[in-house]
Amino acid sequence: MLIGPNGSGKSTLLRTLAGYIRPAEGHVRWCRQTAGEKEISESSEVSEVCHFVGHLDGIKTHLTAFENLQFWSEYLGAGDGGADIEAALERFSLDALATIPAGYLSAGQKRRLGLARLLVAPRPIWLLDEPTVSLDAASTDVLAGVINEHLKGGGITVAATHIPMHIEPLATLRLGVVAPEATA
Amino acid sequence: MTAFFALLKRDLLLAVRQGGALGTALGFYMLVVTLLPLGLGADMNLLSRIAPGVLWIALLLAALLSLGRIFSSDYEDGTLDILATGTLPMELVVTSKSLAHWLSTGIPLALMAPILGLLLNLDLDAYPVLVATMLLGTPAVSFIGAVGAALTLRTYRGGLLIALLVLPLYVPTLIFGMAAVNGLLGVSGTSSALLILGALSLASVVLCPLAAAAALRLQMQ
Numbered sequence: 001m002l003i004g005p006n007g008s009g010k011s012t013l014l015r016t017l018a019g020y021i022r023p024a025e026g027h028v029r030w031c032r033q034t035a036g037e038k039e040i041s042e043s044s045e046v047s048e049v050c051h052f053v054g055h056l057d058g059i060k061t062h063l064t065a066f067e068n069l070q071f072w073s074e075y076l077g078a079g080d081g082g083a084d085i086e087a088a089l090e091r092f093s094l095d096a097l098a099t100i101p102a103g104y105l106s107a108g109q110k111r112r113l114g115l116a117r118l119l120v121a122p123r124p125i126w127l128l129d130e131p132t133v134s135l136d137a138a139s140t141d142v143l144a145g146v147i148n149e150h151l152k153g154g155g156i157t158v159a160a161t162h163i164p165m166h167i168e169p170l171a172t173l174r175l176g177v178v179a180p181e182a183t184a
Numbered sequence: 185m186t187a188f189f190a191l192l193k194r195d196l197l198l199a200v201r202q203g204g205a206l207g208t209a210l211g212f213y214m215l216v217v218t219l220l221p222l223g224l225g226a227d228m229n230l231l232s233r234i235a236p237g238v239l240w241i242a243l244l245l246a247a248l249l250s251l252g253r254i255f256s257s258d259y260e261d262g263t264l265d266i267l268a269t270g271t272l273p274m275e276l277v278v279t280s281k282s283l284a285h286w287l288s289t290g291i292p293l294a295l296m297a298p299i300l301g302l303l304l305n306l307d308l309d310a311y312p313v314l315v316a317t318m319l320l321g322t323p324a325v326s327f328i329g330a331v332g333a334a335l336t337l338r339t340y341r342g343g344l345l346i347a348l349l350v351l352p353l354y355v356p357t358l359i360f361g362m363a364a365v366n367g368l369l370g371v372s373g374t375s376s377a378l379l380i381l382g383a384l385s386l387a388s389v390v391l392c393p394l395a396a397a398a399a400l401r402l403q404m405q
Contacts, residue, residue: 018269020404048271056262062201063194074190075270117266 001172002160008176010160011054014127017158018052050125051076055133057114061103065094065113068102069120076121088119092142107134115143118150126150128159140165187272188280195284205250209289210296213246217300228305235304236314236365239297243318244325244354250289251329251350252336252343254281255400259337268404274397282330282393290322310365313374317361320378323385324357327392334399357384 002010015021017028059068069085089095092112097105102113111134118126126147132140144165147157151167159165199206220238221231258264258281267277297318298311306314332350336342360381367374 018265020265020268022405048269050269052265052269054262054265056260056265058261058263058266060194060198060261060263062198067197071190071194072266075187075194075267075272 001165001167001170002158002175003162003172004160004175010175011129013175014052014054014129014158014160017125018050018127049123050127051118051121051123053114053118053126053128053131055129057110058117059102059105059110059113061101063102064099065089065102065105066098068113069116072117073120076117076123085120088116091119091146092116092139108136108139111135112139115146118146124155126155126157126159128157128161130160130162132161132163132165187270188276191267191272191277191280192284195281196288199284199288205253206289206292209246209250209293212249213242213293213296214300216242216245217303221303232305232307235301235306236310237362238304239300239306239314240318240358240361242300243293243297243322244351244358246293247289247322247325247329248347248350249343250285251333251346254285254330254333255337256333256342259403264400265404268400274400275393278330278334278393278396278400279389282327282389282396285330286323286326290326291319294318294322313365313367313378316378317364317381320381320385321357321361324388325354327385327388328353328357331392331396331399334396334403337400337403357381360384 002013004010012021016023019028058072060071063071066085066089069088073085086095086098089098092115094109094112094116097109102110105113111131115131128147131143135143140163144167147159147165147167150157157167159167217238224230255264258267268274270277272280294315298306298315301311301314329346329350332346332353333342335349336345339345360377364374364377364381367377
């Protein structure tokens with residue numbers, strides 16, 4: 001969990017992790033630990049194993065909710081057999097809106113559609129930049145549930161947020177804090 | 185490869201659903217060519233002499249109108265960020281999107297040229313060669329245009345800038361396109377000009393995605 005005031009570098013950190021910004025120093029690496037032996041991958045591959053959810057949802061207004069997800073499932077999934085598209089829509093209670101062009105959805109519904117992308121293509125690392133923006137309380141709980149399941153399955157989530165979410169286990173990185181114990 | 189075709193399919197579907205880009209390009213093409221005889225007067229010989237050149241230049245200008253949309257709509261709604269996290273390299277993303285642009289704009293423009301040729305009293309023998317040069321040349325138009333679109337992605341109102349960047353790069357395509365048409369009308373060899381035109385298109389299909397992908401990576405920082 002990334003916490004910090006506006007402009008403290010939460011998005012920049014997430015975008016660096018996702019590989020959009022080249023770090024001035026150092027590398028972004030991800031290691032997969034399998035029964036004691038460690039494989040270390042280069043930073044370029046982080047972008048191939050992560051989901052990035054930014055301020056924009058990446059939704060095409062002229063496609064229906066279902067078609068949007070179907071495209072992402074085909075594009076990102078690479079045949080890994082992700083969750084069913086209908087199941088993902090149902091999880092974020094969008095199943096009734098599946099055949100409606102995404103342009104007619106409200107901001108919160110678009111957000112949920114953007115988040116449903118996390119479910120249709122299984123990827124170990126989730127980078128979420130203020131995922132709760134324009135979500136109501138119920139949807140925030142759904143999102144927290146989805147993140148918890150992801151963590152239980154051995155995944156990693158790095159989320160920048162201003163709203164407390166019920167997520168376990170939780171590690172917090174405070175950015176922009178001028179104090180001796182600041183880890184940034 | 186699934187990702188490549190998924191992206192291509194989505195872009196073509198969007199082009200059909202939105203329709204705006206193609207409609208604007210075709211409408212612009214038609215208007216420019218229609219206005220020309222009105223401005224020049226009804227000198228049939230003059231019109232038929234300049235027809236191939238007019239059709240080619242108007243096609244380039246019409247294609248320019250739609251170039252900006254190749255990446256800008258995906259950039260604005262955040263799709264481009266997510267496309268970059270796919271397993272597909274950025275170069276192939278560019279290839280797929282440029283190919284979609286060619287299929288959805290380049291080919292319709294090329295096929296509209298013979299209809300507009302009627303307005304300009306185009307020599308009957310020139311029709312097949314003109315369409316052939318356009319079908320061979322428009323891939324270069326789309327792929328070179330993609331580089332311009334990628335470079336001007338974050339520029340406010342980048343449309344004019346694209347024209348300045350890209351039009352000079354269309355010069356070889358235009359020259360050899362015209363050479364092929366004129367060859368038939370009795371100046372020099374048509375087939376060699378067509379071959380060079382094809383080579384230009386193939387070279388741009390290979391090289392332009394590299395340049396455009398590099399530009400996109402910079403723009404996303």
